[in-house]
Structures are given as C-alpha cells and as structure tokens.
Amino acid sequence: MTQVFRLPDLGEGLTEATIIEWHVAEGDHVTIDQEVVTVETAKAAVEVPCPYAGVVTSLHTAAGEELAVGAPLITIAALADGEAYRTEEQAGSTSPERPLVGYGASEAPRRARRRRAAAAEEGATPAPESAPEPEPASQSAIKVISPLVRKLVEDARIDLASITPTGEGGVIRRADVEAAVADRGQPSPTAPATTPAAPRATSTDAPADQRIPLTGVRRAIAQKLSTSRREIPDATTWVDADATELLATKDALKAARPQDAIGILALLARITVAGLRAFPELNSSVEGHEIVQHGRINLGFAAQSPRGLVVPVVHDAHAMTTAELAAALRSLTEAAREGTVTPAQLTGGTFTLNNYGVFGVDGSTPIINHPEAAMLGIGRIIDKPWAHEGAVALRKVTQLSFTFDHRVCDGGTAGGFLRYVADCVEQPAVLLAGL
Incomplete structure (x- = not known):
C-alpha cells in the first residue's frame, strides 16, 4: 500500500513553494515526522516533515522546481507490518485546506533533528532502515x-x-x-536550466550569461520593493549624531547587568519605540483612502539569512523592557542566521529599523518596507573630529537617516522624529523624561 504526501498548507496564505533540497532519495526508509525536504516560500525556508513511514518510492519534483500547495510531493510505500503509516485521524488531512498536523509544533520533528544532528557529529548519514x-x-x-x-x-x-x-x-x-x-x-x-544569451563576436572566451529565476523569498522581496517604489511617494532626511554617550551607556549596562546582554541594537530599538510613541503618525500604513495608525508597535529589523536579507519582526515591542527587546532581537537574529525564521516571524511589522552600519557604510536611502510608512537607518559608528564642549575632540559619530511616506506626514513630523532619535543617541538620559 502506498501513501502520497502532498505539499501541505504552510500557513500565512502561502500557495506555493520552491524545492530547495531533498533530504531523502528513492529507496530510502523514512519514519513518521521525519523531515524529508526543505522548501522556500515567499516568507522563509522551512523543513517539511512527512506524516508517513515506509520506503520512498517516488519524489515527484526536483530541487529548484516550484510546487503548488496540495500537489504531490513524495510517495511512501508502507512496510509489511501494516503500521508504517498514520491513519487519517492520526496524520490529519494533507489537502490544501488543512495544514500538516505537527508542523512547527510537534516534539517529533525536534527529535528527528536531534537524531540527524547526532549522526552528523559522528560523521554519518542518518538512514533509519538502510545503511549508506x-x-x-x-x-x-x-x-x-x-x-x-x-x-x-x-x-x-x-x-x-x-x-x-x-x-x-x-x-x-x-x-x-x-x-x-x-x-x-x-x-x-x-x-x-539556463538560457544563455546568444554569443557575441569577441576575441576572448567570455563566460556565458545565465538566467536565474526569481523564486521564493527573492521573488517576494522583488514584488514588495517594486510595489513600494510604485505606490509610496517617499522622502529621506538625515543627521549626524554623536554616539559616544550611547556607547558608554551600553558599557555601563553590560557591567551592571551582564546577564541581559543589552547591545547597541537593543538600545536603538528602545529609542525607536520611544520615538514612535512621541510621533504615532509614523507607525502607520495607507489602506485605500485611509491612513491607519497602528496601536501596536511591531518593530521589524533587517537581518542576514542564508537566502539574503530578511526582516524579522519583534511583535508588541512597545510592551517590552529594554532587556526583553535585547532577548527578542538575539533570538530572531539567530533564527535568521540559521535559516529557521518562520513566516509568522516575518510578517506584521509596522516600522523597520535598518542597521546598515554593520556593512561598513555611513548612509543609505532605503526603500520602505511596504505597507509600512517609514524606516530608520543607522550608519556605522566611527571616530570623527567633533565640536564638543567648546573644543574639537575625537568622538564616536554615526549618521541617522529616515525615509518616510509623504502621504502620512510632512517634513516637520519626520524631522521632529529624527531629531528626537538623534537627541536620545547623543544623550540617552533623554529617554527618562518619557518614563
């Protein structure tokens, strides 16, 4: 008896995914809830567990191909004992209307990951029933x-x-x-498969052009950025700020509360949340002929992942302490770096903080993360000569840039927000006034 496992509903309204990597091959034995394939959706890359056990008889698509939710993914042949696969009640429907039971919540996938991790530490390729x-x-x-x-x-x-x-x-x-x-x-x-461009007449052997399809996360990013550029009349303003006292505050917190591990990004997030409370017009989005000012502050921040830049979201950042913000930022940064950030962690943002200083650059005019209304950018912090207490001194200076949707506010509001942020960077004690 065989069971066809179809691409399950991965949530967040996603209707398709690209096959990134198969973890099994035809003839392999699989166990219930073993992760058999990594797929990339418009939100993130996820590992998909199979609800059946037995022998793989067919992989219905190859790596690099796109598959619709509900399309056949893998066929499993049951073992002779009749216990090789879950019943419909145990496994849940694999139709597009219902998500895969156990996806993202079951302990079994975590056990499978631990088994494979242990096998990897021993230099082995895990295969439950057959040797490599x-x-x-x-x-x-x-x-x-x-x-x-x-x-x-x-x-x-x-x-x-x-x-x-x-x-x-x-x-x-x-x-x-x-x-x-x-x-x-x-x-x-x-x-x-690529379609090389027609070779040009040349005296050298130049490499051929390659056509790389936009799929998964990259396609979603391309669509969002194109929509932002097409719909949002954006403007950018910027200011240099002396961050010497901000760095001193970070060092003082590290000495007083080392267990909290509060870094510069967490302090900038704290300042950003305070700025949005003072200027709520910027925590907005435009829907049709209405400006929606969001009551909650869901703070997105740019982070690197194996598949490029992503924007994880700290939900309800306004309700967090600085230590809680630091912990949330660390957790999401680690998930992005490991490629395990979930679709839910990449959606729902109302404002984005972009720390492009980690790339060694001073400034930027970023594209707003549609449908949000603004983005704050932080450049690198470097030593610069600066007028300080009536004399020129070497100080830690950064450039702050602010890109905003001119439909939700004018330059006065945008400038007021950026000046507030700069004042908090230069004198972190300013934050105490709002507590």
Missing part, C-alpha cells in the same frame, strides 16, 4: 547529511575532503558543493 553506500576511507568522516548532496558530489567527481563545509557542525551543504564546482570552473550540477 560504502565510502573511501579518506571520506568516511566527512559530514554530509543530504543524499542529494552526496549525489551532486558524485556527479561532479569532487573529493569530499576538498570541500569547505559551511553547515552547522561542519556539515557539507549543497551551496558548498556548488562553490567547489565553480572554483574548478565547471558548470554547477544543481544550477537550474
């Missing part, structure tokens, strides 16, 4: 989890020992194989 193919002695300790990655290595004829792993625990991922192939000057075995 024998490897050369020189490669027996190389950490590779995905059967797909193993196949890519075989197709490219690359020595595993020559590949630099970037995965957690030293695991070799698909991107590592592609990088190794690129270094050798060979076509990537996983690259999607």
